[in-house]
Amino acid sequence: ACPLKFKIARDWNIPAELSGALQYGSVVHNVLRDYFDSVRAARPHSMEKVVEIFKFGMEAVQFEDAYQQQLYEKQGIEQLTAFIAARQQEAPPNIRETECSFRMTVGESTVTGRVDRVDEGSDGGIVIVDYKTGSPRSQENADESLQLSVYALAAHKVWEKPLEKLVYYN
Numbered sequence: 001a002c003p004l005k006f007k008i009a010r011d012w013n014i015p016a017e018l019s020g021a022l023q024y025g026s027v028v029h030n031v032l033r034d035y036f037d038s039v040r041a042a043r044p045h046s047m048e049k050v051v052e053i054f055k056f057g058m059e060a061v062q063f064e065d066a067y068q069q070q071l072y073e074k075q076g077i078e079q080l081t082a083f084i085a086a087r088q089q090e091a092p093p094n095i096r097e098t099e100c101s102f103r104m105t106v107g108e109s110t111v112t113g114r115v116d117r118v119d120e121g122s123d124g125g126i127v128i129v130d131y132k133t134g135s136p137r138s139q140e141n142a143d144e145s146l147q148l149s150v151y152a153l154a155a156h157k158v159w160e161k162p163l164e165k166l167v168y169y170n
Helices: 003-010 020-040 047-060 066-088 139-144 146-157
Strands: 095-106 109-120 126-131 163-169
Touching (some): 020 066, 020 095, 020 126, 095 146, 109 146, 126 146, 146 163
Parallel strands (some): 126 163
Antiparallel strands (some): 109 126
């Protein structure tokens, strides 16, 4: 937006307020991490428990506008309910890690990141799962995504396994 805003955030490391969309996305990611950790432990949370965790997470964040918070809460309950219901109809994934951080060297640069979920694939490779709470992403978006390209490189360099599949869950 302006050079001073950039300097304050980058040079002085003064954090800016997070937008409602970022706060909402963070809460949803935390709920999904918790849910898939429970799946990994072979004790999946019920739908009621997922909604309870989400509501608790939403209460912990501060939105500028109470109405915006209500809209995000309603949207989150609808989206999480639909998402979890769809996942319960599938065979449980073979989850390797959730919210998995990585660090790798590419040329003379060090790249760090975090993957939402890493699953063991059926052919000995890994499946990298990325959740998106914003605008739905298409396969074309996935094919052109720098973020997913970095994840694919991490599959090879960090986890030393072939990448079987990259998955977006909108």
